[in-house]
Amino acid sequence: xxxxxxxxxxxxxxxxxxxxxxxMVLQPFLCIALFIFHGCQSEEVDQRFSHPTQTFQTYxxxxxxxxxxxxxxxxxxxxxxxxxxxxxxxRWRQKTPAxxxxxxxxxxxxxxxxxxxxxxxxxxxxxxxxxxxSPFFYFLRDSSGWKITSHLDSTFHQELEQAIERGxxxxxxx
Numbered sequence: 001x002x003x004x005x006x007x008x009x010x011x012x013x014x015x016x017x018x019x020x021x022x023x024m025v026l027q028p029f030l031c032i033a034l035f036i037f038h039g040c041q042s043e044e045v046d047q048r049f050s051h052p053t054q055t056f057q058t059y060x061x062x063x064x065x066x067x068x069x070x071x072x073x074x075x076x077x078x079x080x081x082x083x084x085x086x087x088x089x090x091r092w093r094q095k096t097p098a099x100x101x102x103x104x105x106x107x108x109x110x111x112x113x114x115x116x117x118x119x120x121x122x123x124x125x126x127x128x129x130x131x132x133x134s135p136f137f138y139f140l141r142d143s144s145g146w147k148i149t150s151h152l153d154s155t156f157h158q159e160l161e162q163a164i165e166r167g168x169x170x171x172x173x174x
Contacts, residue, residue, distance in 0.1 A: 049074070049145025052119045053111055056137060059148065063100055068092045076140050076147040078155065102129040114169045117141050118159045 048058040055074055062071035068089040107127040113119035121137045128135060140149040140156050149156050163169040 046145050049147065052113065052121055052137070052139040052146045053108060055139065055146045055148060056108065056121055060104055063103055066093075074148050076142065076149040076153065076156075078140075078149060078153045102133070105129055114160070114163050115166075118156060118163065119146065 047054065049055045059071065059074040062068070062074060069085075071092060072085055072088050105127050106123045108121050109124040110122040111119070112122070117140065119139045119141075121139070123135050123137070125135055136151070138149050138151050138153070138156055139146045140153065140159070141147070151157065151160075160169065164171065
């Protein structure tokens with residue numbers, strides 16, 4: 001009987017040794033690989049545009065500081081089609097302090113990320129100031145982060161239609 005136990009003990013000890021070596025060698029390698037991957041990934045994402053709410057905060061910061069170049073970075077490139085950067089900046093510079101204040105007054109009531117490509121912010125209607133102002137900011141995520149766009153943006157519209165087809169979003173009943 002002792003002869004049968006010895007090989008079993010040896011086999012068990014061998015398995016434990018293999019697992020320990022596997023863990024000691026593989027685990028540090030995986031940790032290093034994850035650190036490198038995560039480090040590279042975080043460098044690619046500009047934290048100012050890492051989330052729709054963060055993009056909105058960057059937008060407000062740009063308005064508060066009259067940083068119209070930064071303001072332009074908050075918008076998806078389709079929002080400036082047909083307009084060069086200079087025209088975009090001039091259009092914002094011509095806004096009155098009251099118009100700028102109306103934009104800064106907005107407060108988020110709801111944030112909704114529909115999927116990895118599109119989302120929106122719904123603003124508290126009491127913070128809009130103008131009843132004609134849209135209560136939404138729509139967002140499209142590109143390689144540099146979440147950017148403000150329009151529901152009329154063809155890419156946003158297409159992504160929304162696909163999200164509805166996949167069941168990721170349901171249009172509200174009115």
